[in-house]
Amino acid sequence: MRRFAFLGxxxxxxxxxxxxxxxxxxxxxETPAPRLADYRLFTDAGARRPNAGLTLYGLNAxxxxxxxxxxxxxxxxxxxxxxxxxxxxxxxxxxxVLVKTFAYPADLRRxxxxxxxxxxxxxxxxxxxxxxxxxxxxxxxxxAVLRRAGARMEVAVTGHxxxxxxxxxxVPNQNQCKECHQRDETLTPLGPKARNLNGDFxxxxxxENQLAHWSRRGLLVGAPSPSRAPRTPxxxxxxxxLEGRARAYLDANCAHxxxxxxxxxxxxxxxxxxxxxxxxxxxxxxxxxxxxxAGGLAVGIKPGDPDASILAYRMASTEPGVMMPELGRxxxxxxxxxxxxxxxxxxxxx
Numbered sequence: 001m002r003r004f005a006f007l008g009x010x011x012x013x014x015x016x017x018x019x020x021x022x023x024x025x026x027x028x029x030e031t032p033a034p035r036l037a038d039y040r041l042f043t044d045a046g047a048r049r050p051n052a053g054l055t056l057y058g059l060n061a062x063x064x065x066x067x068x069x070x071x072x073x074x075x076x077x078x079x080x081x082x083x084x085x086x087x088x089x090x091x092x093x094x095x096x097v098l099v100k101t102f103a104y105p106a107d108l109r110r111x112x113x114x115x116x117x118x119x120x121x122x123x124x125x126x127x128x129x130x131x132x133x134x135x136x137x138x139x140x141x142x143x144a145v146l147r148r149a150g151a152r153m154e155v156a157v158t159g160h161x162x163x164x165x166x167x168x169x170x171v172p173n174q175n176q177c178k179e180c181h182q183r184d185e186t187l188t189p190l191g192p193k194a195r196n197l198n199g200d201f202x203x204x205x206x207x208e209n210q211l212a213h214w215s216r217r218g219l220l221v222g223a224p225s226p227s228r229a230p231r232t233p234x235x236x237x238x239x240x241x242l243e244g245r246a247r248a249y250l251d252a253n254c255a256h257x258x259x260x261x262x263x264x265x266x267x268x269x270x271x272x273x274x275x276x277x278x279x280x281x282x283x284x285x286x287x288x289x290x291x292x293x294a295g296g297l298a299v300g301i302k303p304g305d306p307d308a309s310i311l312a313y314r315m316a317s318t319e320p321g322v323m324m325p326e327l328g329r330x331x332x333x334x335x336x337x338x339x340x341x342x343x344x345x346x347x348x349x350x
Contacts, residue, residue, distance in 0.1 A: 019043040022051055022075055024095055028126055036120055036135040036144040041075060041099060045142050047120060053078065054099070055219060056203070057210055059196040060232040061252040064333045066167045067108055067157075068118065073099040074192065076219055082192075084222035086230060087274065089189040098123040098189055107158040108165070118155065119171050120144050123189055130187040136171055149173050168330040190256050194223070195230040195273065232273060235339060246343030247273055249336050253325055269300060282311050284350070293322045303347035312341050 023040045026033050033039055036047065043049045050056070054073045062070060076082065077095035084090060092098075100121045106114035117137040124131050135144035136151055150173035159165035197210040211229055214220035223229065232251065233244040255272040257264040267288050270280045279285045282300025287293070287310055295313040302308040314324035315337050323329070 019051060021078075022053060022097075024077055027075075027095055027097060027124055030126075032131075032133045032146055032148075034146050036122075039097070039122075041073070041097065047101065047117065047144065051075075055214070055217070056201070057192070057197060058199075058201050059191045059252070060199045060234050061196060061248040062191070063252050064329060064336055065102060066155075066169060066329050066331055067160075067333075068102040068104055068169075069111055069115065071101040071103065072191070074219070075099065081219055081221045082214070084194065084220055084224075086194055089191075089193050090220065092125045092189070092192075094125055094127050096125040098192065104155050104157050104167075108160050109158070109162070117141060117144070118153070118169060119147075123187075130189065132174060132187065134171055134174075147171060165331075170328075170330065172327065193232075195232040196252075198226050198229045198231040199234070236335065242339075242343055242346060246340050249339055253336065257325070282309075283347075293324075295322070301344055301347070304345060304349040306341040306344040309344050312337065312344060315340060 020040055023033075023038065026039055036042075037045060041047070041051055041054060043051050050073055054075045057072050057074060059072070074082075075097040076093060080093035080095065082090040082092045082096070100123075102118045102120075103115045104118065105111055106116075119137060120135045122133045122135070124133065134147055134150070136147045137144045151171040153169050153171070155167040155169045157165050157167070194211065197214070199210060200207040201210050201213065203213065209226045211220065211223050211226045215223045233240040233248045235245045235249040235252070237245065250271040251273040255270070255275075256262060258267060258269045258271040259265065260270060268280065268285065269282050269288075270277075271282075275281055283303060285300045286298060287300065293314055294310050295317075297308055297310045297313055299308070300310045306312040311324075314322060316332060317323040318330065318332055320326070
C-alpha cells in the first residue's frame with residue numbers, strides 16, 4: 001500500500017529534469033569558453049559528477065606531477081568512436097574531449113580524502129586539430145576559469161612521511177602544453193594508447209579491462225582482444241619485472257620529449273618503451289649540449305652505477321636547468337628515482 005502511494009507521488013511530481021548534454025557547439029568553437037562549467041561536461045558546479053557521454057579512465061603508467069592525483073575522463077560526441085592504434089594514441093573523432101583534473105588530498109597517505117581540485121585541463125579535438133586549455137579552480141571549489149598564461153600556487157599537504165609538505169605547483173601556459181604534447185609540430189594526446197589502457201579499471205559496475213570496456217560500449221573500434229594488445233607494466237607494481245617497471249616509468253615521464261619527433265629529438269636520447277638500442281637509451285652515451293645538467297658525469301647511464309649516471313642525477317635534481325623532467329614538477333619523485341636507480345644498479349657492467 002505504501003509502495004503504491006509512493007509511486008503515485010512520483011507520478012504527480014514528475015521525474016527530475018534530465019541535465020542538458022555537453023555543449024558540442026562550445027567544444028568546437030574557435031574561442032575557448034571562459035569557464036569550465038560552460039561546456040556542461042559535468043552536472044554540478046564542482047565537477048564531481050560527469051555528464052552523460054563521459055567515461056572515466058586510468059593509465060597503467062601515468063606522468064608524475066608533484067604527487068597530484070589525476071581524474072581522467074573522455075567525451076565522445078554521440079554516434080562517434082575512437083579508432084584503435086597498437087602504438088600511438090588512438091585516433092579520436094572531431095568533438096572529442098580528454099579531461100584531466102589535478103587534485104590533492106589533505107594527506108598524501110590517504111588518497112581521495114578531503115580532496116581539493118587545483119586545475120582541470122582539456123584537450124579538445126577540433127576540425128583543425130587538437131587544442132589544449134587549462135582551467136584553474138577557485139578556493140571555494142565552485143568554479144574553474146580559463147587561465148591561458150598559467151599560474152603558480154602553493155599547495156600545502158601532509159607528505160608520505162607524515163611531515164608537512166609545501167608544493168610550488170605550476171599550472172602550465174599554452175606554450176608549455178605544446179612542449180610535451182607536440183609531435184612533428186602537431187599537438188597530440190599522450191596517455192590514451194593501447195598499452196596504457198590495457199588494464200582493469202574500477203567502474204561503477206565492477207572492474208573491467210578498459211580496452212574491452214571501450215569496445216563493448218562502442219567508444220573504440222578496431223581493437224583486438226586485450227590479450228593480443230600491448231600492455232605497459234605498472235611502474236609501482238612490485239610483482240612486475242624491474243626493467244619493465246623502470247622502462248614504463250621513463251616512457252611516461254620522459255619519452256614525450258625524448259622521442260625522434262619530440263622537442264628533445266636533438267639529444268639523441270630516446271626513452272619510449274619500444275626503444276631497444278642501448279645507446280639511444282643512454283647506456284654508455286655521452287651528453288649532447290647538456291652543460292651543467294650533466295653534473296660533470298660522462299654518460300647518460302653507466303651500468304651498475306647510478307651515481308655515475310646523468311639520467312639519475314637529473315631526476316634527483318630540483319634545480320631549474322638541471323632537473324628532468326624540466327616541466328610538471330617542483331619536488332623530487334622519490335619512488336620513481338629509487339626505481340630507476342635500482343634498474344641502473346642491476347645492469348651488468350660491460
